[in-house]
Amino acid sequence: MKAKSILVVLVTLIIGFVLGMLTSAQIRYHRLNPVRVYFSAERFREGFYKAIQPDGQQKEKIDLVLNKYAKINSELQSNFRKELEANMKEFRKELDLNLTREQLERLKDMDERRQEMIRQNRKNRPNDTLSLREERWRNPGRRLGPDGAQQPQPDRDTVKLPDTK
Numbered sequence: 181m182k183a184k185s186i187l188v189v190l191v192t193l194i195i196g197f198v199l200g201m202l203t204s205a206q207i208r209y210h211r212l213n214p215v216r217v218y219f220s221a222e223r224f225r226e227g228f229y230k231a232i233q234p235d236g237q238q239k240e241k242i243d244l245v246l247n248k249y250a251k252i253n254s255e256l257q258s259n260f261r262k263e264l265e266a267n268m269k270e271f272r273k274e275l276d277l278n279l280t281r282e283q284l285e286r287l288k289d290m291d292e293r294r295q296e297m298i299r300q301n302r303k304n305r306p307n308d309t310l311s312l313r314e315e316r317w318r319n320p321g322r323r324l325g326p327d328g329a330q331q332p333q334p335d336r337d338t339v340k341l342p343d344t345k
Contacts, residue, residue: 221250 225246234242276284 221254224250224253 228242228246232238232242276287279287
């Protein structure tokens with residue numbers, strides 16, 4: 181009888197633990213989802229269109245504003261990444277001068293483990309904005325429609341260029 185009640189309590193705790201983990205993951209996902217939306221210009225635009233649902237007249241005016249701030253935000257993010265990378269390189273140069281070979285090896289191992297964790301994390305999140313950026317690097321002419329579906333690209337041989345006269 182005692183074993184049966186212990187088993188019931190243990191199963192109840194395990195079920196509660198699993199449900200708590202799933203609930204916590206969903207709460208984090210829904211809280212962070214709006215933040216992730218604005219990393220690319222397309223997601224920036226999609227997020228605002230989804231939230232405000234403008235009509236035809238508003239859309240033209242809102243497009244001008246969104247284009248302006250999407251460009252400003254993109255440049256800001258690009259500059260931030262470049263400056264951060266430059267600062268980290270300078271930091272490592274100064275730090276490495278004061279370390280022994282063993283310490284340098286440990287840092288190298290730590291960097292490799294960190295890079296591997298980042299790669300694994302990206303594999304686990306196929307719809308992350310980083311994967312969209314990588315896709316744009318591979319296919320620079322790719323366009324997404326308002327529903328997120330890929331739109332057909334014009335054939336390069338048949339595209340007419342504007343006259344420059």
